[in-house]
Amino acid sequence: MSKIRTLAGTVAALATVVALPVTDAHAQAVVLCSQTALRAAITQANAAPGPNTLFLTPGCTYNLTAPDNPGNGLPVVTSDITIVGSLLGTRNVIRRQSASAFRIFRVQGPNARLTLNSLTVRDGRSGSSGGGGILNDGGALTLNSVEVTRNLSDIGGVGAGIGSNSTLTLRNSTVSFNRSTNNGGGLYSSGTTTISNTTIAGNTAKDGGAGMEVRGSLTLTNSRVTDNAGGEDGGGILSFALTGTITDTLIQGNTIAGDGLVGGGIRNASGSTLTLERTTVFANRALGSGSQAGGISNVGAGSTVNLRNSSVSYNYAKAAPGGILNDGGTVSLTATSVEENYPTNCSPSAPAVAGCTN
Template identity: 35%
Template sequence: MRTVRSGQLITVAATAMGVGLAGLVGAAPSHATEGITVRCSSQSLQTAINNAAAGATLRLSGHCVGPFTITKNLTLTSGQDADAVLDGNQAGSTLTVSGAGVRVKLEKLRIIGGRSSTEGGGINNLGATVTVARSEISENTSANGGGISNQGNGTVNLDHSTVRHNTASGFGGGIDNLVGTLTVTDSRLQDNTATTGNGGALFNSATATLTRSVVEHNSAVRGGGIRNVGSGTTLTLVNTKVRYNLATLQGGGISLDEDATATLRDSKVHDNTASGGPGSGGGIRTEGGAVTLTRTTVENNHPDNCAPAGAIPNCTDSLVARPGTVSAPPARPDGDRGDED
């Protein structure tokens, strides 16, 4: 399978192995309620993964040094104590999940220390369904998808979680949704960087939906917050804030190519910057892809809110009006969940 990504041809090797992971909404794993305790200070997590029956729950404690691979239905969660840590030890993707039909749930974990020369520094999902709940994915690096890479028609669900301080040299500092479905709910994508590529928080060339989430303080060449590309690609933002992001060229908040589409409902795009000069789209820039704004505010972006001028209906260099909107720029909020007006 080949996917064109901003002029670069990417070859996706979608692995079909194993059987799934559990823990998605409406699809709980079959396992004993007490689970299997793994104390990483004295036990090997990878051995526990290999020996566990499909559908089991592993309750982790301590600092677990990897990298790790999962090819069966499993739930990994912290025990009663503080969140357990999965550390890739700078030796590859911290966690690789593979197999059509495989379902994995990761709950109350910190996923750090991944370093990949290809895809997915923190999590590399190859065709499985992975749910990340109440967890943090941080301090990972990769060529693409510094925090998470989703490919092979996989599914990633991010719920009440944070993806931050991840770096990609190419695409998707936080997340690279290459071929698959991404759902982000009540979560935060912040302080991620695509150093020479596009999509500081998220590079999307498939289907991505963000609900009640915050995309802030990310940076890239195009799409400081989000870069959306490709025919049939859809990006949907609902009650989501895109703010304080930086593009060194175009699309400080959101950037689209000529084929992609984006729909924003009850959302805010504000205080983003594009450094490419007039017409570079501090808030949103489209290269021809359709953008629909419904009850959405685009304001206080530099050098302009939307570009090219007139290309995005209901977006101007002034406030996109909706009842109750306040036009004064908000104070920089470090640490809020983005549910304030």
């Protein structure tokens, strides 16, 4: 880190982007503290062969005052780029600071790979294409120790914090206080999604999946999905046509306002198979008139929820059941407690949830 600081100070008067010596065919650069420098660095990295790493100026907030291209604050990422924020001291922030609506990052194409390390992405705003903070369109997006916060997906777009249709990986990150006018307040992902040691909290969605809407495949481990609020289905997690596992995770305090088979914590539907292992579904709520399933809603033929060594407790719904609702699918309980849900734990469900008492 001291080497980076020294380099940044030395070259400040020389150029906006300074290339460092290439090692192991991996080009590196220090990005000075301006939106012009950051845009130039991404453009240069897109044009360069092989992976490129950009080191942000320690403590800098990169304010984007106008879009670089229609809908995007920064150049569209089309190559393999890693952006590294401050490891010590004040966290780097990349934010929209403009009356114009635009997201922060767009990753596009099969050769595009964007890795963000140790920084904050905030205040982005997208239109109908979604991905208010970051849109991953056909590439690979990886976030390590990144905060994605206070982004908006407007005009019916999905995924206020993050929208992805290919490969998405989050580690040790936070997705919080993002707002979608459609689905996926925190994130919307329809590809391969891997999340670990991450908090998804305080996000809102006009429709469903306030914390996240996921399709395709999901691996969620050692994480927290808490205090998200939606209008239709799946306050914490909405899963469609998904094969997913949730392990060692807390799903708590999520709320849904819609009517019917909503799922305050989780709604699993459209033939999804979701397995929860050592996971707690606690104190989620379904508040709409006649709403069911404060904890988990499993809906439709072929939809399956397997709970192992887990607990579903103190969830609430306006209409029974408050804990787990099964409507035409399969729910299995293995060494799992379902208790103290209101007004009932699992009844009525059809087929009934074997091993669940009320």
